[in-house]
Amino acid sequence: MTDGESDIVHRLETGPVDALPDLWVDAVVSDRVIDPAADRAALFAELFRVLRKGGRLAVSDAVSDVGEYRRLLQRAGFVGLSITLAEGRPAVVEARKPDACTGMVIRPMRDEDGAQVLAIYQAGLDTGNAGFETTAPSWEAFSQGKVLGYVAEDTETGRVLGWVAASPVSGRCVYSGVVEHSVYVHPGCQAHGIGRALMTTFIAASEDRGVWTIQSGVFPENAASLTLHQALGFRTVGTRERIGRHHGVWRDVIFLERRSPAVG
Ligand SMILES: CC(C)(COP(=O)(O)OP(=O)(O)OC[C@H]1O[C@@H](n2cnc3c(N)ncnc32)[C@H](O)[C@@H]1OP(=O)(O)O)[C@@H](O)C(=O)NCCC(=O)NCCS
CATH class of the missing domain: 3.40.50.150 (Vaccinia Virus protein VP39)
Structure with a gap:
């Protein structure tokens, strides 16, 4: 006990x-x-x-x-x-119950992961609390411009359990170290520490590459995502009120960022 x-x-x-x-x-x-x-x-x-x-x-x-x-x-x-x-x-x-994930590796995302990554993305979007999009894009559209992408892979089955990926927020030199990310875990594997493991790897990898700020928008209803990001040093910049319409409803988005203590 x-x-x-x-x-x-x-x-x-x-x-x-x-x-x-x-x-x-x-x-x-x-x-x-x-x-x-x-x-x-x-x-x-x-x-x-x-x-x-x-x-x-x-x-x-x-x-x-x-x-x-x-x-x-x-x-x-x-x-x-x-x-x-x-x-x-x-x-x-x-x-x-494990206090960390076992039987899992975090590795860079590959083109062969495309179908599984997009299926997990779609399942997240279907919850209605993951993003404004309603349909996952094509793999080509998804992977275009991504600077960092990792998947959690089940070491026994090779199945993709979740992913994290980021894109630059701007082409301007001054923002070259600022990225926006998304993190999605297979609905059958959530709350087992996979999101945390993906994010921990992603944060370390982004710092290795000189990224100084990671940002993301999260719906206030998405308790799991807010908990995960806050636990990993993201702060709330503010709430963007009725910033976009989702299925006809104007939704707030909590804007989060993590300023690296190590870069810059
Ligand atoms: C958000 C998401 C990525 C979190 O990944 P996960 O693997 O389920 O989360 P973890 O198991 O690593 O847990 C991370 C933290 O969130 C907490 N958490 C997990 N599920 C929770 C829930 N339903 N409610 C509240 N807190 C929750 C955990 O307790 C943990 O906190 P701790 O480490 O301080 O104990 C995952 O739930 C998901 O893919 N959701 C659907 C897609 C989505 O919403 N993506 C984010 C878009 S912004």
Whole structure:
């Protein structure tokens, strides 16, 4: 369990987890054996969803096939698995949600990534809170003028999990170190630290190339993006009120920037 008085611990015997928000609890515990009829794969997926990064699972359960039980936990994304069997008693199962991504590499974006990058882009746009565009462009239009592009790749499957890319904001020499970026993570992989890992790599790479300011506009409704950027040193320059129309609605945009402490 994590230290501190504010830990949120959910006991399985007090109620189901499906009503809880994502990334909500520090620990899920249960003294009683989980309902034998429960679909373990679905349950573990839900527990993984509601746990915060680094959150703990500690339950007792009737485990007949340890190998299969471990696979179910792993498939849901848990790490640090421990299954302790004892004669005549239920097993004690412990696991945790990773506090950083495992099984992933961040690498430069390539033309072969085009279809996956654009599919992830479209899925983000479809949320209605990622950008003013409604349709992802062609790969040619997308890649034109991009100065930095990285993808997160699943090391096992080779699948692209997310991307970050930037373009210069101006052709004027005085702004040569100012870029505007976008970051998109596959909807099935969000809130697993991939956005943070992409952004961390991107910020370091941009500084290596002499970029001194990274900017971006974020809808106020996009809590995940605001949290991510603020955590990485972006500040709010201001709110641009009703700056553009999206599906017929005038929307505000929060203008963010990160001034490199290392460049210039
Ligand atoms: C915004 C986005 C890129 C973030 O990437 P991600 O991989 O989901 O985010 P991470 O797991 O790296 O989490 C980054 C931070 O945001 C927080 N966060 C993640 N999802 C959140 C949510 N739904 N609500 C609030 N905070 C959230 C995390 O707790 C984390 O903060 P911490 O590191 O201080 O704990 C991703 O959600 C996404 O692709 N959304 C759709 C497209 C989009 O909106 N792109 C941005 C356009 S401006």
